[in-house]
């Protein structure tokens with residue numbers, strides 16, 4: 001019997017410009033690379049359907065910026081497979097270049113959720129992040145999405161920026177809430193290896209302030225909970241019933257299929273990453289048997305358990321205490337410190353505990 005997979009990720013590796021902090025597989029839009037990508041994606045989709053029983057229920061199109069494609073290429077992308085049959089289909093977009101015509105194309109194809117990379121509202125924050133949009137563009141992209149009838153709206157935000165204290169960050173959260181999103185993702189700025197941001201830090205031009213970041217993290221939890229959102233994961237906040245099903249399925253350890261350059265899949269105890277280069281991806285997907293896989297590995301019980309603890313501690317579902325047997329003393333200590341709590345046979349981290357989720361995971365693995 002073929003392994004069944006219901007959670008899909010499609011990586012669209014193109015952006016109109018490249019942000020200095022980003023380490024996702026992406027390249028500037030241009031040339032024939034988009035056509036290469038679509039050819040490769042078609043071939044990979046055909047391969048995946050032969051290998052697995054693929055029932056698309058929870059789909060995320062990320063990148064890159066899927067909506068940066070021209071209208072005709074975007075239409076091709078939306079029609080490659082029966083994505084529209086999914087219960088949840090999220091497409092990531094940037095505010096610049098996203099208006100009523102692209103919103104309508106997505107809605108007509110069956111997209112149910114738009115995830116908009118707002119990141120910030122203040123001009124100085126957007127400039128530092130290298131973003132080209134402004135507050136008015138964010139507002140008009142949100143309106144276009146709502147008007148087209150896309151059911152859910154998520155806004156991505158980034159905190160921990162230069163001179164961003166609690167007052168500035170709260171102003172950003174207020175601006176975001178005023179747009180009435182169903183979901184917010186708030187990520188701390190993270191220097192990833194090989195990015196321009198990391199080079200800036202190495203040159204001594206800026207450095208992250210971990211104390212300020214911790215303060216802003218706790219402020220985010222308090223502020224958004226007071227505004228009707230549940231912190232269902234360290235960086236993700238949803239109104240009741242509007243959690244991202246794709247994310248939840250990945251965090252709970254379900255198998256997922258990643259299509260596109262650099263996409264990761266985990267199916268039936270195996271994990272692999274597609275080659276990142278778009279042309280190589282397209283060539284290898286077409287000549288088969290599948291796109292060239294890098295870092296292919298077997299995920300055994302130990303790896304799965306480790307991952308379950310790492311991911312589970314980040315969520316408000318926490319972990320079954322059974323999964324943490326042998327760590328009784330450590331759990332009691334975490335509860336005493338106010339970092340964790342026990343509820344109906346599960347162990348969860350408090351907001352203060354989530355600040356140290358990775359360190360706690362190391363203690364429990």
Ligand code: SF4
Nearest residue numbers: 015018019022063064
């Ligand atoms: S728009 Fe998004 S994916 Fe593209 S470079 Fe910026 S952060 Fe990365």
